[in-house]
Amino acid sequence: MSDKVRWGILGSANIAKKNMVPAIQEAANAELAAVASESGKAEETAADWGAPLFYQSYSTLLKDPDIDAVYIPLPNALHQKWVIEAIKNGKHVLVEKPAATTADDVIAMGAAAKEYNVKWMEAFMYQFHPQHEYVKELIADGAIGEVKRFRSTFSFPLDLSSDNIRLNKELGGGSLFDVGCYCVHASRMILDSEPSKVFSNGRLLEEDGIDISSTAILTFEGVDAVIDCSFEEAKSNRYSVSGTKGHIEVPFAYRADTNPNGGVGEVILKDVNCEVLEHKTFAADPFLIQVEHFSDCVLNDKDPVYSAESTYNNMKVIEALYQSQK
Structure with missing residues (x-):
């Protein structure tokens, strides 16, 4: 070679x-x-x-x-x-x-x-953006105290009458598969653990069709993750981590290149009163x-840093979320 x-x-x-x-x-x-x-x-x-x-x-x-x-x-x-x-x-x-x-x-x-x-x-690809490593550093340094909740949204409006493959059940369509998988992945990556139980509700395009929107709760040890994804809501791709002493917000978590402010990643650290303590930007192409x-x-x-075992674990969570919707 x-x-x-x-x-x-x-x-x-x-x-x-x-x-x-x-x-x-x-x-x-x-x-x-x-x-x-x-x-x-x-x-x-x-x-x-x-x-x-x-x-x-x-x-x-x-x-x-x-x-x-x-x-x-x-x-x-x-x-x-x-x-x-x-x-x-x-x-x-x-x-x-x-x-x-x-x-x-x-x-x-x-x-x-x-x-x-x-x-x-x-x-x-989003996991290779340096903004996420900084989030983990802040958590490890105790910047927001004890972590209590993770929240994430990934959505964009899609023409629900189109023949887009995201709407085709036979081709593996669905908002949870398409964008919700990022939210699941991020919760596991940032919290560095696996959920013990999950619950999800989905809005279907048609009876026995794909989910055009899904909302889920993932229970980790001492932490709840609330995630939602959609093909029928305004664009959003963010997550936040809340702790006993503050919050961390990542407003362009999964597609930093869509940030109108130069396509950069942003990490915002807030104190217990939601006052901004730090606002850092990260320019990178994940x-x-x-x-x-x-x-x-x-x-x-x-060996790649993202392992086959982690891929399997992410899919197990997604499978359980879809099972919960039935």
Whole structure:
């Protein structure tokens, strides 16, 4: 292998075009080698993205011996199939969140990765933004006293009459899968523990359809996490941590690039009376950091910081929340 990981991308998802392709192209240890699209626009997509090679099928790209790793931003219900196919072809895999739609699928991915000795990681890119590490430092330093509650919201308005894949149950649609998974992940990451019980209520698009909004309570030891997500509410992607002596607010937690104030992350520390003690900003591209981290793992045979076990645990929580809604 060269000093750069040669990446292939399965599909022409918007997140690949807007965020991952620029990150791969900017990364010091990665390069975009190929793109595969089964929509009949592979050549057009490759030209638009600056990929030197294109394939009309995912399988053909996976058989290319010059591709080291693949990024998979396909619909959620297709993740398990193509992650395992990629692994069987010896490719390292970065797969969009949620990695799968069931915890059993995550187990199957992990087993395949061990059998074929490749790296794989779920692409919760937001976790690589430095604002979250600072939040954890504040908590560890006792800045807000004893933590009592975590709150998180991730929502945006979606045309509910459209054919958007987020509204397709067979493709793994639903607000909890799409944006709520971030809130679940953040609660576990910031609190550095797993919930002992969960409860959720969802508003369905139609009877036996996907959830267009979900609200949930996750019970951790001594701390409750309240999370909500929606396809029918104004844009929001924030979390806050409340303690006995104050609050920490992160107003652009999951997509700091959407912050109209320069696309930066923000961490606001408030005292027990809600007076602002500190307001720090963090400029970073978590997509770039994620690509360079995973590429480094591939090049130097390291384990990704976000483990398969944590991916499994996150999916178990999401499964339990959906079960609670029935």
